[in-house]
Amino acid sequence: MIGLVIHGSRNIFTVKTEVDGACVECRIKGKVLKGVEGFYNPLAPGDRVRFEPDAAADGTGLILGLEERRNLLTRFNQKGQSPQLLAANVDMILCVTTPASPPFRPRFLDRALVQGEIANITTVIVCNKYDLSQDDPDVEERLEDFSRIGYKVLRVSAKTGEGMDHFRKLVGGCTSALLGQSGVGKSSLINALVPGRNIRVGAINEKYDRGNHTTTMSLLEEIPGLGDKGTYIIDTPGIRRFVPHGIAGDELASYMREFAPLAGTCTYGLSCSHVTEPGCKIMEAVAAGVIHEDRYESFLRIRDELLEPSDE
Template identity: 40%
Template sequence: MTNRRLTQRQRARIQRQQDHRRERAGGPTPAPDEVGLGPERTGLVIANYGVALIIEDDEGDLYRCAVRQNLGRLACGDRVVWQPSGAEEGVGVVVALIERRSLLTRPDYRGQLRPVAANLDEVAVVLAPEPEPSEYLLDRYLVAIAAIGVQGLLVLNKVDLLDAAARAALLERLEPYRQIGYPLLLASNRAEQGLDELRAWLGGRVSLLVGQSGVGKSSLVQALLPEREIRIQAISQATGHGAHTTTTSTLYHLPGGGDLIDTPGVRSFELGEIIPDALDRGFPELTPHLGRCRFSDCRHQGEPGCALAAALARGEIVPRRLDSYLRLRAELMATRPGRPASS
């Protein structure tokens, strides 16, 4: 896809065209257009193979579709307007993107942001006794989740590996997250523990599971999607060349309702595009104290009258959460030379 820059007039024209296509997709069925495409229809992006998307129509049928260049990059979960080909069955062209309510991105190998999953309602961060959980990495996840405005959920997997003392200690470490509003579910695929509760949380929502390698995310996906292999075969047939879905993001319908997007490559989020205000949203327990320091340029590093230091002394802030906030804030400000830090 070309990376050429569009003028404001070109962007406005493209936007008008897409608006018109979205309106027509919900109206009377028109005749095939001049290039032999059928009527405009709405659909859901199930998988993205770069040069082609797999689109599910409103009846649940799958189509391999090319994408008009002016639409940019699309992602699993995107709602689109598309037209079936009049010349080849099961093939079509995506002609418009329906407005997203949320979008998760990550940098590609060139550092450019690439959409991963769209229209998410929830992101579940999967943890486990091994590898050792990192609060700093968890905080990065939660900041990125807060930045796109969706619900965050913590899933402690493989709890069958913990004895009573180790379990209590790990739950104590995670208690500050529960206290600031992040639900904490305990699960074990091997012991079939907590799976019903997780299904209930995911039901009726578009969700994504993320986590470090080795936390058992793949096992949870398998347990939640008993017909996953059947779905993979259907999607592979739709691609026309037998491609497997384990290396690309794929959307699956959960048996009890809702959708789960499986993204094998997403294990962490980069925060380079997150502004300081979005960082603050990832630390809701700090919000009542931010902006209340004696000095407007307070760096929260021992300055007199620091509201965060006072809250820490009163026990209203967990020390390791404040450490994470300051560390992430320093990283973000380092990428924005000349930008004043908010307090």
């Protein structure tokens, strides 16, 4: 039988069957799944798997194999020192941020956008809690710059309903993954789409002005009544520090949208580090204001992190 992974941890996964929509608690047969070697976790919500029901225990089964993936949303898990699967087979990444409570963190967005480019998945910035914005000029400047370089930016409030009609139209008929730090309101956005769903949401830690983890593992939610093809949203755990996965440090410029056209055009060509070399077109673009200086600072930080493993 074929089923869709809803959520799971360790070696136990909830799989929704394609035949009748029943949910089956499945273990991986033999505890090792071919094709997922090297990952922190073998499966993610959105994966399609082959499984067989366990005749001896109703509602349980064994996962036999993994269907071919269209794409993967990953990050580098520093604790496990390996890539972690967050979602599979998605049409869109919804990178959620807030103007306040918790504070706006554009460098997290920079990292998430890089991962979207690596995975070749359309990424949209969703600024939730926009009712708290108070027209902050620093927030608006960065949001406008993300728009300038080609990213769609939505300003919404799950609390007041501002912008939610646009959000509903965006996600309708798609499988999307919500990505963001703790406290930005990912679960609240799903609750706003499905009245009565009431996924548990966490309060902001007043001492540190950041969210507490309430979603501890990725979970696929079906959203009824939106689109003819079915609408699914994968709510991923809040991430405080996002380290991209899948490229080397010297490849990073090709995965930052406004840097990419300049990569390879420097005096030193593709060997340019874009840090100290004369004739660097990327540094010239920063000086000219074509590349935002904060984006360049993100580039330097991410590049250093990606280079660290190869330097050890």
